[in-house]
Amino acid sequence: MKSILSRSLVLLIALSAGLFLPSGKNIASAQEKVGNIVEFDKIIHNFGDVMLSDGPLKCTFTMKNISAKPVVIYNVVTSCGCTDVSWTREPIRPGESGTVSAVYTNDEGPYPFDKTLTAYISGIGKPVILRIRGIAHEKQLSLEELYPERLLGTGVKDLALRCGNLEQGGQRSDEVNMANLEDSPAAVAFTEVSQGLDMKVTPNPIPPHSVARLQFTVSAREGVWGKNLYYATPVINGKSSGKKMSVYAFTKENFSHLTAAQRADGSRPVFSNNTSSTGKVKKGGTATGNFSFSNVGKEDFRIYKIDIDWPGATASFPDSVRSGYKGNIRISVDTSGMPEGEMLVTATLTTNSPTRPIVNLFVTGWIE
Numbered sequence: 336m337k338s339i340l341s342r343s344l345v346l347l348i349a350l351s352a353g354l355f356l357p358s359g360k361n362i363a364s365a366q367e368k369v370g371n372i373v374e375f376d377k378i379i380h381n382f383g384d385v386m387l388s389d390g391p392l393k394c395t396f397t398m399k400n401i402s403a404k405p406v407v408i409y410n411v412v413t414s415c416g417c418t419d420v421s422w423t424r425e426p427i428r429p430g431e432s433g434t435v436s437a438v439y440t441n442d443e444g445p446y447p448f449d450k451t452l453t454a455y456i457s458g459i460g461k462p463v464i465l466r467i468r469g470i471a472h473e474k475q476l477s478l479e480e481l482y483p484e485r486l487l488g489t490g491v492k493d494l495a496l497r498c499g500n501l502e503q504g505g506q507r508s509d510e511v512n513m514a515n516l517e518d519s520p521a522a523v524a525f526t527e528v529s530q531g532l533d534m535k536v537t538p539n540p541i542p543p544h545s546v547a548r549l550q551f552t553v554s555a556r557e558g559v560w561g562k563n564l565y566y567a568t569p570v571i572n573g574k575s576s577g578k579k580m581s582v583y584a585f586t587k588e589n590f591s592h593l594t595a596a597q598r599a600d601g602s603r604p605v606f607s608n609n610t611s612s613t614g615k616v617k618k619g620g621t622a623t624g625n626f627s628f629s630n631v632g633k634e635d636f637r638i639y640k641i642d643i644d645w646p647g648a649t650a651s652f653p654d655s656v657r658s659g660y661k662g663n664i665r666i667s668v669d670t671s672g673m674p675e676g677e678m679l680v681t682a683t684l685t686t687n688s689p690t691r692p693i694v695n696l697f698v699t700g701w702i703e
Contacts, residue, residue: 370591372402372458375465379509382439382469384481389441396435396452396465400427407457411435414451417443418467422454437467445473460595478514478544486569486576488517489541491549496582498553502589506554513549515541523547524570531556532565532582553584560586560640561685588639590689598689602658603632606694613678613700616670622678624666624698630656637687638664645680647671648698666698675702 368374380394400406405426413420417440423433437452452465482490491513501507513536515521520540528534533552541547553565562585569576590598611624630636635657641650647669656662668680678701684694 368401369456369463370459372400373406373456373463374399374401375463378464379466379468380437381510382467383512384470384472384476385441386475387441387445387471387473392439392441392467392469394437394439394467396437397432398423398427398435398456399432400429402458403429404458405429406433408433408435409455409457411455412453413437414453418450418452420452435465437465439467439469441471443471445471447471478516478546482512482514482516484578485516486513486578487521487571487574488515489521489523489569489571489576490514490516491580494578494580496551496580498551498582498584500585500587501553501555502587502591503555503557504589506552507584508550508552510548510550512546513541514546515543518543522572524573525567526570526575527579528567529565531559532567534567534580551582553582555586555589561683562642587685587692588687590692593689600633601687601689602630602634602636602656603688603690604628604636604656604662604686604694605631606696609695610697610699611666613668613698615701615703616678618673618675618702619671622668622670622680622698622700624668624680624682624696626664626666626696627661628656628664629661630658632688632690633658634687636662639685639687642683642685643680644683645673647673648680648682650682664696666696668698670702673702678702 367378376397382392385392405428407426408422411420411422419438420435422435427433435452435454439450447470449466449468454463454465456463478490482492484491484494492511496511498507498509520542522540523536525534531554535550537548539547565582565584566579568579606626606628608626611626613622613624616622635655637655638652641652643650643666645668649667650664652664653662666682678699680698682696684696686692686694
């Protein structure tokens with residue numbers, strides 16, 4: 336049981352971390368406002384593909400005070416001793432800007448790296464997470480090697496992209512690189528684009544044998560919750576590539592308009608169990624997990640959506656549970672197609688609870 340949950344935790348962390356994005360140049364995510372108090376020029380700095388021989392890598396995040404009061408960066412904590420950080424120490428007046436600067440040692444070997452800078456800022460209830468990413472190489476690689484997924488005469492690292500978490504009423508952007516592998520310019524357009532997704536290439540057309548930025552933005556739509564895939568088909572010089580690119584995003588509730596008291600008075604589910612073991616199950620049979628909970632909050636508890644990582648599983652759950660009442664969630668797993676041995680199915684709940692907007696439940700067992 337412990338090994339199953341450990342592997343599940345590793346998977347969830349890997350999914351939330353996102354993909355590494357290759358580039359021949361530095362790329363950065365779009366501007367992002369935080370709590371209508373500050374605005375960062377970027378929250379992700381991607382060094383792209385770098386050489387170990389390049390030595391330490393430096394970058395700077397610029398933060399503008401868009402509020403009516405001075406703002407102070409109290410502290411910035413790095414996730415690794417391989418990253419040094421400095422920041423503006425004096426109060427930042429309205430309309431003025433400060434910085435957070437980082438230096439990555441780039442001596443951990445030829446691997447992808449993804450480091451976080453956790454910034455604690457006055458007036459903002461939770462820390463702001465800044466990221467530095469890249470891929471370190473021992474030798475120089477060609478464009479063809481760096482961008483193996485072919486889209487006619489262009490290439491990308493991967494057709495599957497990740498945009499991370501966003502809240503209702505908001506949007507989230509990120510960037511990857513797209514390479515022109517041909518001797519003539521490549522004009523890029525997109526068709527069959529999912530609602531809520533925007534794709535943009537800069538510069539466009541892409542000059543011969545060079546790299547452009549491909550920015551993708553997901554905007555939250557009313558009634559769309561949890562895990563979702565958005566699609567777009569690249570069109571190169573007027574001809575469809577015949578391949579779809581996907582963008583993964585997770586949409587959760589937006590509680591930014593609530594006061595601390597309102598958050599405390601919101602719905603609050605307390606589960607009696609987060610794991611339900613079904614024991615031994617004959618392959619092809621149905622394994623059932625039951626999860627009971629109580630709503631100890633002051634508002635009705637609602638589950639907007641339940642995403643399950645096994646296609647043969649379904650969930651039944653109440654529309655809402657009033658304050659002081661109990662509820663039950665039933666996960667039914669059709670084990671057809673599952674390999675024999677340990678079974679682990681994860682159900683991810685998207686809810687209206689300010690304290691638990693996302694809840695993971697696990698159905699475990701043994702298929703024989």
